[in-house]
Structure formats: C-alpha cells, structure tokens
Amino acid sequence: MGNATILGPLGISTSELPFFSFRIPAGFPSPAQDHLDQKLSLDELLDIDAPHTYLVRVIGDSMIGAGIYEDDILVVSKAIPAQHGDIVIAELNGETFVKRLTRQGLQYVLCSENPKYPPRFIMEGDELLVWGVVTANIRRHRSHA
Numbered sequence: 001m002g003n004a005t006i007l008g009p010l011g012i013s014t015s016e017l018p019f020f021s022f023r024i025p026a027g028f029p030s031p032a033q034d035h036l037d038q039k040l041s042l043d044e045l046l047d048i049d050a051p052h053t054y055l056v057r058v059i060g061d062s063m064i065g066a067g068i069y070e071d072d073i074l075v076v077s078k079a080i081p082a083q084h085g086d087i088v089i090a091e092l093n094g095e096t097f098v099k100r101l102t103r104q105g106l107q108y109v110l111c112s113e114n115p116k117y118p119p120r121f122i123m124e125g126d127e128l129l130v131w132g133v134v135t136a137n138i139r140r141h142r143s144h145a
Contacts, residue, residue, distance in 0.1 A: 046075050046135070046136045046138075047075075047077075047135055047136070048075065049077060049079055052077055052078045052079035053075060053076065053077050053078070053079075053135075054076050054078070054132070055073050055074065055075060055076070056073070056074050056076055056089055056098070057071060057072070057073055057074075058070055058071065058072045058073075058074060058098060061114055061116075062097075062098075062099070062112035062113065062114045062116075062117045063087070063098055063099070063100075063112065063113045063114065064113060064114050065112075065113030065114055065115075066087060066100065066113040067137065068087070068098065068113070068134075068137055069139065071140070072137050072138065072139045073137075073138040073139075074089070074098065074134045074136070074137055074138075075134070075135050075136035075137070075138065076089050076131070076132035076133065076134055076135065077132050077133050077135050078131070078132045080132070080133040080135070081133075082101050082130045082132075082133050083101075084101065084102055084103045085100065085101070085102065086100070086101050086133045086134070087099070087100050087101075087133070087134040088100075088101045088110075088130050088131070088132065088133055088134065089130070089131040089132050089134065090110055090128060090129065090130050090131065091127075091128070091129040091131060092110060092120060092122070092126060092127070092128050093126055093127055094127075096131075097110060097120075098134065099111055099112060099120070100112075100113060101130070102119075107121060107122065108121075108122040108128065109121050109122065110122070110128075
C-alpha cells in the first residue's frame with residue numbers, strides 16, 4: 001500500500017567514486033576510461049545534507065507510477081518544506097505512507113501513483129505529519145551473493 005520502513009539517519013561520507021562524463025548508450029558499449037573526468041561523492045549526487053537526511057525502505061506498490069517499487073530505498077530530506085506535487089513521507093492518523101502530496105482547492109490530498117489505490121483526503125480532525133520530502137530513489141538491480 002506504499003508504507004515505508006525507516007532505516008535511519010545518514011552521516012557524512014568521505015567516499016568518492018569515479019564519475020564518467022559521458023552518458024551510457026543502452027546499445028553498443030563505449031570505452032569509458034577515456035572519459036573519466038573526476039571523482040563524485042554520493043553525498044553530492046544524492047544531495048545528502050546530514051543530519052537532515054534519512055533513508056526509508058518502501059513496502060508495497062502504490063507508488064509504481066512514480067518509479068518507486070517495493071524494496072526501493074528512498075532518500076528523504078527533513079530540511080525541505082513539502083509543497084504541492086512533492087513525494088513525501090507522511091503520517092496520517094498514526095499510519096505512515098509514501099505518497100504524493102497534492103492540494104485540491106483548500107484541501108490536501110495524499111495520492112498514490114497506482115490506480116488500484118484511491119487518494120486519501122485530509123479531513124477535518126485528521127492528524128497529518130510530513131516527515132520529509134523524497135529527493136532520490138535507490139534501487140538494487142542485483143543482490144550480493
């Protein structure tokens with residue numbers, strides 16, 4: 001249903017990885033070593049602002065239309081104010097979700113990105129807490145053996 005499991009806050013990393021300046025074609029391979037330009041920090045790439053950034057693991061399929069799938073890891077910033085259209089980690093009446101925050105007139109709505117799930121309208125008396133804005137999505141394509 002699009003729930004999220006909190007993995008924890010991120011610390012500052014000092015690791016840098018090789019960064020190649022060209023784009024990889026999805027067809028024929030290209031020799032990459034000639035294009036090595038610099039080293040890139042994952043902190044820079046994922047815009048990690050420790051200690052205001054944390055990770056969550058996705059449970060469910062309600063956000064597949066946004067390219068967020070079960071077991072993906074989301075990078076979430078507590079420092080960014082949530083705005084209309086942002087994907088957020090939100091708690092509604094004690095239940096935690098990853099949803100798109102939208103506004104319809106004066107009413108806020110938590111929307112799934114899967115037509116199987118209806119929007120969740122924030123009604124008078126509901127308690128909505130936004131825990132942060134999703135800034136990146138990490139997906140594993142192969143598990144370690």
